[in-house]
Amino acid sequence: MTSLKELQARFQAGIMMGNDAALDDINDSATESRETLFGVYRHAYGARLAEVLGNDYELTHTYLGDDAFADLARAYIAAHPSDKRNARWFGRYLPEFLRTTAPFSAHKEVAELATLEKALADAFDGPDATPVSIEELAAIPPEDWANLVFTAHPTAIRLRFKTNATDIWMALNDETPPPAPVQLTEPQTVLVWRQDLTSRFRVLGPEEAMMWTEATRGVRFGVLCEMVATFAGAHDAELRAATYLKTWLDTGALSCVSPDCAQSDLVMGTAH
Amino acid sequence: MSETKPPYLGFGLGLRPEHYDEILSGDPNVDWFEVISENYMIPGGKPLRVLDEIRERYPIVMHGVSLSIASTAPLDLDYLTELKTLADRVNPKWISDHLCWTGVHGVNLHDLLPIPYTQEALDHVVDRVSRVQDFLGRRLTLENVSSYVTFAESEMSEWEFVSELATRADCWLLFDVNNVYVSAHNHGFSTRDFLHGVPRDRIVQFHLAGHSHEGDHIVDTHDHPVCDEVWDFYRETVSHFGPVSTMIERDDNIPPLAEVIAELDIARRIAQDVAQAKQVIAAE
Numbered sequence: 001m002t003s004l005k006e007l008q009a010r011f012q013a014g015i016m017m018g019n020d021a022a023l024d025d026i027n028d029s030a031t032e033s034r035e036t037l038f039g040v041y042r043h044a045y046g047a048r049l050a051e052v053l054g055n056d057y058e059l060t061h062t063y064l065g066d067d068a069f070a071d072l073a074r075a076y077i078a079a080h081p082s083d084k085r086n087a088r089w090f091g092r093y094l095p096e097f098l099r100t101t102a103p104f105s106a107h108k109e110v111a112e113l114a115t116l117e118k119a120l121a122d123a124f125d126g127p128d129a130t131p132v133s134i135e136e137l138a139a140i141p142p143e144d145w146a147n148l149v150f151t152a153h154p155t156a157i158r159l160r161f162k163t164n165a166t167d168i169w170m171a172l173n174d175e176t177p178p179p180a181p182v183q184l185t186e187p188q189t190v191l192v193w194r195q196d197l198t199s200r201f202r203v204l205g206p207e208e209a210m211m212w213t214e215a216t217r218g219v220r221f222g223v224l225c226e227m228v229a230t231f232a233g234a235h236d237a238e239l240r241a242a243t244y245l246k247t248w249l250d251t252g253a254l255s256c257v258s259p260d261c262a263q264s265d266l267v268m269g270t271a272h
Numbered sequence: 273m274s275e276t277k278p279p280y281l282g283f284g285l286g287l288r289p290e291h292y293d294e295i296l297s298g299d300p301n302v303d304w305f306e307v308i309s310e311n312y313m314i315p316g317g318k319p320l321r322v323l324d325e326i327r328e329r330y331p332i333v334m335h336g337v338s339l340s341i342a343s344t345a346p347l348d349l350d351y352l353t354e355l356k357t358l359a360d361r362v363n364p365k366w367i368s369d370h371l372c373w374t375g376v377h378g379v380n381l382h383d384l385l386p387i388p389y390t391q392e393a394l395d396h397v398v399d400r401v402s403r404v405q406d407f408l409g410r411r412l413t414l415e416n417v418s419s420y421v422t423f424a425e426s427e428m429s430e431w432e433f434v435s436e437l438a439t440r441a442d443c444w445l446l447f448d449v450n451n452v453y454v455s456a457h458n459h460g461f462s463t464r465d466f467l468h469g470v471p472r473d474r475i476v477q478f479h480l481a482g483h484s485h486e487g488d489h490i491v492d493t494h495d496h497p498v499c500d501e502v503w504d505f506y507r508e509t510v511s512h513f514g515p516v517s518t519m520i521e522r523d524d525n526i527p528p529l530a531e532v533i534a535e536l537d538i539a540r541r542i543a544q545d546v547a548q549a550k551q552v553i554a555a556e
Contacts, residue, residue: 007388025425026423027421027424029489032489040491083379085310088313090382125319
């Protein structure tokens, strides 16, 4: 008798690698050959995982077109068999795969577009936390402000892009033709997070990007104001810092503002 | 494991994101919802928020797709822990998954793969079900899957295997009416033999779904309305088992909620017809 363990190993290899040893274990039906019947499982494997990728990376799919995305899906499925029970995580390596695997790696904007889609998806069902409101900040005595530290919402992630992937994302999301890919002269900082139940992203200017980075590393507000002054001039520095802070609060990007917050900034992307 | 049989819930639907807004803003004529467990085994955000709201208003049943109960790979304790965490949050009426395996060697194929109906496989699955039930602290409900192949070494019928499993592992059964129809067509057995071959006292739920014909075989695609032949078999199933919590699964080409509810109403009418016919017969 064939052991169940061996049978399952052959069956799986037959599906994933096209190995025909599994056919010896199964019967022809009255109307169909075993090859045809086993083919249902072979076909379903690739089709289902390609569908998962297409759903998770909808705009990358649109950008590449059906044929190129099908090629990508086949290559990715072969390189990264699913190792999680939940299909939600199957496509998590796709941005890195695009960045490092020819011929996709020649088109830098594709990896960054996928990075943005993944970050938005991760923010969508990422951990919950109550955002700090502007009223809560206002209740803190002014003399304590210099000592304030900040915690980003747990879904917040900072990306660094070298291409116009965000412009491409916005065009595709609006169902309009995307702009031609462009290499940026300076890397762009993109903040992705979830505001209430909606994933959002925003391109940060260089000064705000610097302040966000330092703030989420635990630098106190008083020092942040000095850094802002050094970055782009002392005139209005505190006002600029306060404006950035207000934007973060208005958009639900902070989950703690107090002299005692913990830090949790995450960085990913293609240009650290 | 001492546990009373789960309650009869009436007529339910698979909860799908496409219907979230309509369910929350209206009062659809649905008695309960079944959720795909894995869709909510996530850290947070909208899916869990919506589920929290819906479970305030409707009974919920959890239905998994990757327990892989018949796999020869070790039980995935991370998965089971997440499943239990979700169950603690949702407080489902029961937790179901499929009598199948989904992968070995650390790989998940995300498909409901068939098992040979052998004594070896039966012993293996009975042991796994018992261990999972101990871990979850409740009985599992297992569903018969649609299958496309049979194994040369099978020693018993699917319904004999299912019956032995339910009795020995002391678990509940989800009788998927469409899957019995699909497998019967593909393998040339009688749906009636299956129907009469599984123990009535173990059945806690029915599934109904649509399928697709591919040449001479049928594939369980859940992307069509329930077909007439499956409705006929549902009538026979209800007549045989009596009232059992019934729901319609739709996973692709998902129509507006009203359309799925209209389909659910067909199930209601059939169950009502069967009940009335039984009353008439009993009165005579």
